Amino acid sequence: MTIGKDHIIKSYDDELARLTGELVRMGELAVSQLEAAIDVVERRDERAAQHVVNNDDAIDHLEQEISHDVVRLLALRAPMASDLRNVFAALRIAADIERIGDYAANVAKRSIPLSMVAPVTATGGLAHLAELAAEEVRGVLAAYRDRDAERAYQVWKDDAQLDEAWTGYFRQLLTYMMEDPRNITPCTHLLFMAKNIERIGDHATNIAENVWFQVNGEPLDKQRKKSDRTSEPQVPGAGLGEPRK
Structure with missing residues (x-):
């Protein structure tokens, strides 16, 4: 008994839809981690912060599952052309979401020593950065789910x-540190946390580029305005980052 072509196509489409759903769920979990x-x-809750850090394991586990699903699809379906783009896009997007989860965990991890020093007014600025980053990630997840290249763009x-x-917050924190040396320790933690959030946005743009390529079959080669000016010579203290866990 032969398996009909329509059945094979439907089976592949079902698997791809399931893979897409897993990725969107993984991305939503990463955004929830950032908000938490x-x-x-x-x-200033140390115990809750450690809980957020520990929850990153769930995102790592989902990435491993998705990687296994991609390998299985490649082995069993041998996809070609646009189907192959769909599969490889899923693999790259999973890696970006995993990094988003790592950066969210790093923010929570930094909040623990931050809670041990006197609070500073500038802490409130993190929420605005996180709101922008979360909006980007949710927007690009919707673009991926709907195969909407224009929304991804x-x-x-x-x-x-x-x-x-990020640039404005960076300069604000430097001002706080110059005005009062007692602000140096908390503001240094805030700088690293803010940079982690800015990097989440960079991974959202990586996902957007993958969605564009997935839909159009060509790279997104338009010129994007970069507004991170913290590496310019007149701004001291550039090059902040957080090592991978």
Whole structure:
């Protein structure tokens, strides 16, 4: 008995739809992690912060499952052309979401020593950065789910807003540190946390580029405005980052 072509196509489509659903769920979990991290920063709750850090294992586990699903699809279906783009896009997007989860966990991890020093007014600025980053990630997840290249392109462009907000916050924190040396320790933690959030936006743009390629079969080669000016010579203290866990 032979399996009909229509059955094979439907079976592949079902598997791809399931894979897409898993990725969207993984992305939503990563955004929830970011929002939970900001919440524990504001509440100065060490125990809750550690809980957010520990929850990153769930995102890592989902990435492993998706990687296995991709390998199985490649082995069993041998996809070609646009189907192959769909499968490889899923693999790359999973890696970006995993990094988003890592950066959210890093924010929560930094909140623990931050809660041990006197609070500073500038802490509130993190929430605005996180809101912009979460909006980017949710927007690009919707673009991926709907195969909407134009929406992905809009997210890609909108990352300039997060860059601008990061630059402004960077300079604000430097001002706080110069005005009062007692602010140096908490503001240093805030700088690293803010940079992690800015990097989440960069991974959202990576996903947007993958969605564009997935839909159109060509790279997104437009010029994007970059508004992160923290590496310019007149701004001291550039090059902040957080090592991979």
